Amino acid sequence: MQISTRYHDKTTIFDLSGDIDFANSPEVRRSVLSEIQENRAPRVVVNLSEVRYIDSSGVASLVEGLKASRDCGSRFILFGLSTAAREVLQLSRLIKVFEVYENEEQAMAS
């Protein structure tokens, strides 16, 4: 799993790739929470288009990011969900809790 970060205006974009599982979800959690809580990014966008697999600990990291962003008054947006990522968010009934867009263009325009 790899994480890279881009900055565009007042938006922080995380590009995640590979599998997010119990081995690396703490790294996702740290990166996302740091950006929201320490850097006070007004909008955090997570690009999941290169994520093949995400487990419950990865979902938990995204939920923590969402909660932290709500606490800080910022927005937390996901885009590019693979079939597998969409399935786990649907199974956990979280798909409607997150702000989800098909692609980066839509996410940035929102």
Add this chain to the structure above:
Amino acid sequence: MSHVKTFPSRARSNDHERMPGCRGSLLLMLAIYSNPKWLSVVRGAVERLTETLGFPPAQCRSITRAVDEALTNIVRHSYGNRPDQPIAMYFRRAHRQHDGEVQRGLEVLLCDRGLAVNPTALQARPLEEIRPGGLGLHFIRQSMDSVEFSRKGPTNRLRLVKYLAQANSSL
């Protein structure tokens, strides 16, 4: 090699006779240590196995997810995140009588020698709560037809079974 732990064995008695459905031949056996870095290796093997057995793509993903979440639970709760403890997995054919027909499937038995698990604690949390954590067991139960936990001596045993729709069966 003194650090090498003994991997838990599949069965020490004829307890399979008490399990619902009949057990078939062993398809695959995997033994790993409880380091999370091996989770992706197991997922790869389970994906290929379920594809080979003829499960449709969505079920291949859900069975793989169930095994992955079960392993994560073993690492976290049974072994308290210690990375050097043994986990054994046995993948067998399974079959049962269903609506007058033989339904074939896959049985996955996961064995560890960690802390005894309290079966009453194996409850998925309500999904109405929007909070991190507690989703793994929910994913397992949603994915599999049968989820049974037992403790045999020092060994925790989690048995997962998924049956295949008749038309897809290549088992």
